[in-house]
Every structure is written in structure tokens, then in C-alpha cells.
Amino acid sequence: MKIAIEKQADGFVENGLGLAAINPRNGPQFSPNLYRFLKRKGQAWADACRVYRDADNILRIGLLDDGWFHGAWLMGVLCYGTLEQVWAHPPGNLGDLQEITDFWADYMRIGRCAIDTEHIRSFIGDETRWAVHGDERSCLWCGNAHQKLRTRVEEVR
Numbered sequence: 001m002k003i004a005i006e007k008q009a010d011g012f013v014e015n016g017l018g019l020a021a022i023n024p025r026n027g028p029q030f031s032p033n034l035y036r037f038l039k040r041k042g043q044a045w046a047d048a049c050r051v052y053r054d055a056d057n058i059l060r061i062g063l064l065d066d067g068w069f070h071g072a073w074l075m076g077v078l079c080y081g082t083l084e085q086v087w088a089h090p091p092g093n094l095g096d097l098q099e100i101t102d103f104w105a106d107y108m109r110i111g112r113c114a115i116d117t118e119h120i121r122s123f124i125g126d127e128t129r130w131a132v133h134g135d136e137r138s139c140l141w142c143g144n145a146h147q148k149l150r151t152r153v154e155e156v157r
């Protein structure tokens, strides 16, 4: 918390996230757990946090400060909300962290589909996500994904 506030005082560039915009009351595409987590961390942290992909292709939410990463596993936040712990990782501990620069802009637009652009994961509240017509379904969260159900028969000997 202290780190983020000091950085803002130094003219820290805000990350573009508007907390009010991702309130789950605005739509089921927004994670209630992520919202609660960010509210609990406080405005300064929320204004400074970014999403990074680590060397193992895992998404992390947090702040980079002098090489140290103060953050949490993004999917853990989605699953466990305020129970998910924020840890301080020494420089290099998570490999090269690549910031996903458009993350918050995308998340504010399409919610959790920004985390799962391929539409292969399942989330809490998935039952609000898909409109099913016969063997096809379309994503109501982003309005952008259509999938056709494929049936595969496997022979077991």
C-alpha cells in the first residue's frame, strides 16, 4: 500500500482501471471476487496494479517496484477473492514479467473474456455466460465467441 501511494506522489501513471466500471452489478461478465479483492486492497493499489504474464504463462496481478513484484495469482483472485494472498517476489523469481498493457481496457469492455479470449476456461457464474441454441452456443459476456459442440466417440477395448 505504502509503495503505491509513494509512486503516485511521484507522478505515477495510472493504469486506466475504473473500479466503478467493473462493479459486478454492471454485468455478470465482471468477477465479484476480483472486485472485492481490489476494494479491499484500496484505491491506490487498484490504481497502480497491472496484469503480467510470467515465464510459466501464468497471469499475475500486482505492482512491480524496483524489480520486486508485489502481487497475486490472477485466477486465485477470481476463485478466492479477498482470501487470495499478495506476496512479494524478489527480482527474477517469476522470470521475465510481461505486462499485458491493454488488460484493464479489455476487462472493462468484455469482463472475464479478457482473461479467456479463447473461451476454453470455466468461471464462477458460467451459467450466465452462454446462450445455447441446439448444438451451438454464443458468449453473452463479450458477444464475440461462437462455439459449435463437437461430439467425439471413443472406442474402449
Ligand SMILES: [Zn+2]
Residues within 6 Å of the ligand: 113, 119, 139, 140, 141, 142, 143, 144, 145
Ligand atoms: Zn466471451
